[in-house]
Amino acid sequence: MTATTERTKYDIKDPSLATQGKQRIDWAGREMPVLRLIQERFAKEKPLAGIRLVACCHVTTETAHLAIALKAAGADGILIASNPLSTQDDVAASLVVDHGIPVFAIKGEDTETYLRHVETALDHRPNIIIDDGSDVVATLVKNRQHQLSDLIGTTEETTTGIVRLRAMLNDGVLTFPAMNVNDADTKHFFDNRYGTGQSTLDGIIRATNILLAGKNIVVAGYGWCGKGCALRARGMGANVIVTEVDPVRAIEAVMDGFRVMPMEQAAAIGDLFITVTGNKHVIRSEHFDVMKDGAMVCNSGHFDIEIDLKSLKEKSTEVKEVRNFTQQYKLQSGKSVIVLGEGRLINLAAAEGHPSAVMDMSFANQALACEYLVKNKGKLEPGMYSIPADVDQEIARLKLKAMGINLDTLTPEQIEYTNSWASGT
Structure with missing residues (x-):
């Protein structure tokens, strides 16, 4: 109005x-x-x-x-x-x-x-x-x-x-x-990690009402937002897979206890996909081809370009709304792919x-x-x-x-020590 x-x-x-x-x-x-x-x-x-x-x-x-x-x-x-x-x-x-x-x-x-x-x-x-x-x-x-x-x-x-x-x-x-x-x-330590982690799963659950425990959830990107999503998904009982292009972040994901593999490999395994890279077409045509029937994809990056919806639509014979913020794309192969929140920020599209x-x-x-x-x-x-x-x-x-939380303060001796180079073992 x-x-x-x-x-x-x-x-x-x-x-x-x-x-x-x-x-x-x-x-x-x-x-x-x-x-x-x-x-x-x-x-x-x-x-x-x-x-x-x-x-x-x-x-x-x-x-x-x-x-x-x-x-x-x-x-x-x-x-x-x-x-x-x-x-x-x-x-x-x-x-x-x-x-x-x-x-x-x-x-x-x-x-x-x-x-x-x-x-x-x-x-x-x-x-x-x-x-x-x-x-x-x-x-x-x-x-x-x-x-x-x-x-x-x-x-x-x-x-x-x-x-x-x-x-x-x-x-x-x-x-x-x-x-x-x-x-x-x-x-970024808090908003990106804890905010995105919690609100992304909140949006997914509100849109679908699915049980996350036991699902293979693929998190694309292991920056602070990806870390938060992976951490929270694991906390809900999901089997989390991470995809990355940065070798340092990939090692970190491995040492945090997650499986790391290319999206081409993860696409055939995942039940639910979350993109949080800030880049374009992280999930694209060749990935849709190998996904399970009923696989769900969503995005928690700022723009709706991380999932290549244009190519998905071109592969589809029918697109219909099956729940609020939940669209089913029926592929020519007979399989379906579910898109949440139109590929936009799922935590704000379907939640708060x-x-x-x-x-x-x-x-x-x-x-x-x-x-x-x-x-x-x-x-x-x-x-x-x-x-x-x-x-x-x-x-x-x-x-x-x-929050009612107090901290320690340095003693004069500790302050002197941190400002001195002469003291050692």
Whole structure:
């Protein structure tokens, strides 16, 4: 539903869903104490006052708290969806109705609508861009060079987006600072591993209601997201197989107790396939040919390109919806392959995404990265920047404090020892 109010312009499904959305946003906030503390400071200091900000993110209850914190910081911001199936329509409604935040996101929006929302975001002439997947940044660089002078910098928290930014850097078109939030310790160690691991299996179970115990589950990619998926799948009783292209990660998977083999070999064994590589066509035509009848494939990478659905459709005589977010492709051979969540992020297509407790740290990083860019406006050369180590440490410290966990502190003797080279055996 597209509408205009006195408070804001927006493009959402239904403003009447706001009451339900507010209730769920409040519930998520119970487990986001770090971002709450940052929001309270932001409300006093207004570090983003006068800053035009665009956030292209999954519109979830957790993202709502980031948007609210950024508004408290004084930002003039709008929020658009980073994925057509990840939007929670009631959350979008509450942000518009209860907080006056412009939202352009509808669950299930088509590609034309998505691209229109990207253009709407760029019409805001952003100074700061928070981008999941770098679609907004890439569109700005390709089509709106005249707006680059407005841009202070961007933040990115997805593996896919970081890959794109590095490619832009290599091509010499990254002419502004980009904060690599994804590589912050308090992001990828927790969000990617524990968040993706739990929420991916949650999405699979909600979509299919299958028993994971005893299944052969193939995890494509053993980065932090893949580690999380493999760990959680094994915990549910599955026999986990890992496919990799990186020899170091492959050795790690072997020593973690998983079988490692090429996808060509795993394709004939797997009952369920999960792609988390950030690359293209990890599961493709020749793999579909040897899969078991009824094999299920899903993706937990950012874009829907990891599974070659075009070739699967070309091999199929029929495609039908057998459950919500579950499509059966009937192959010419008589076998069927089941695709979950249209090959998009299964944890957000069929479930609610990462638990709030883990997104608390990820979005704390995002909020502080925006503040860092503004504070250092004009001081940072174009390129990729990591979250400062002291910021990473402070987020971890605040999280532990909220959990009621205390740490040891070094004694003066220990501090002296660590700063000295003279002492030894």
